[in-house]
Amino acid sequence: MTLLQAKNLHKSFGGVPAVNNATIDVVEGSITGLIGPNGAGKTTLFNLLSNFITPDTGEVIFNGQAVQTMPSHRIARQGMVRTFQVAKALSRLSVLENLLLATQHQTGENFFNVWLQPGRIRKEERLAKAHAMEILDSIGLVEKAHDYAGGLSGGQRKLLEIGRALMMQPKLILLDEPAAGVNPTLINQICDYIQTWNKEGVTFLVIEHNMDVIMSLCDRVWVLAEGANLAVGTPEEVQTNAQVLEAYLGQ
Numbered sequence: 001m002t003l004l005q006a007k008n009l010h011k012s013f014g015g016v017p018a019v020n021n022a023t024i025d026v027v028e029g030s031i032t033g034l035i036g037p038n039g040a041g042k043t044t045l046f047n048l049l050s051n052f053i054t055p056d057t058g059e060v061i062f063n064g065q066a067v068q069t070m071p072s073h074r075i076a077r078q079g080m081v082r083t084f085q086v087a088k089a090l091s092r093l094s095v096l097e098n099l100l101l102a103t104q105h106q107t108g109e110n111f112f113n114v115w116l117q118p119g120r121i122r123k124e125e126r127l128a129k130a131h132a133m134e135i136l137d138s139i140g141l142v143e144k145a146h147d148y149a150g151g152l153s154g155g156q157r158k159l160l161e162i163g164r165a166l167m168m169q170p171k172l173i174l175l176d177e178p179a180a181g182v183n184p185t186l187i188n189q190i191c192d193y194i195q196t197w198n199k200e201g202v203t204f205l206v207i208e209h210n211m212d213v214i215m216s217l218c219d220r221v222w223v224l225a226e227g228a229n230l231a232v233g234t235p236e237e238v239q240t241n242a243q244v245l246e247a248y249l250g251q
């Protein structure tokens, strides 16, 4: 089944197209790759898929619903979550607090409920904390739960980003460069974790420049160049595609 489908997406900045009539789909249960040379439009496409920016034309359907009709927080609740770099402000919070911040629809978010339903709030907080500790355990960060997020290595920060996405119990994670700035040993570990979560039912769409990561993880890969579709296929197919090679060499 197709979990995410984008058709004929177009987005220009100052008259210059960043995404040019692009089409992409992600099959439920897959690990799908999105690659392309620098400036190909991958990040802009992620922003369009998650409705962070509005396309000039085209549409995005996630799990049978048009995302353009939903604000970003509702898209996350529906199960499409994207990772974000650990921002400076969050570096001064603990690793556990970073995860807890990602939880949603907490009764305690409503001012009056703090007085009206204190028992329920405490229970929700306990459950969220237990869930966060489970996730930290699954990404090898449980010993760091009470350390500042700012003290984590590049690779551990990447894992924390994924951990925050997992807190929302997503169907689909849009993962932005999981291997960027990460040492090779931890890259392999991150790939193993992604495969484990995928087996547990999470679908992934991954932007990545590291072709070894794409080759080892992905079932299918979409290639963008200058905002437009260039190729789609298995990692082996796209790696030997003449047009793809030319687009990369021509950079």
Ligand SMILES: Nc1ncnc2c1ncn2[C@@H]1O[C@H](COP(=O)(O)OP(=O)(O)OP(=O)(O)O)[C@@H](O)[C@H]1O
Pocket: 013, 014, 017, 018, 036, 037, 038, 039, 040, 041, 042, 043, 044, 045
């Ligand atoms: N907000 C913006 N305003 C103006 N131009 C933009 C904006 N966002 C992206 N662009 C332009 O759109 C094009 C595509 O950029 P985008 O960041 O989506 O590419 P990318 O494939 O993610 O690149 P990289 O691999 O280098 O991260 C680039 O030419 C970029 O300069």
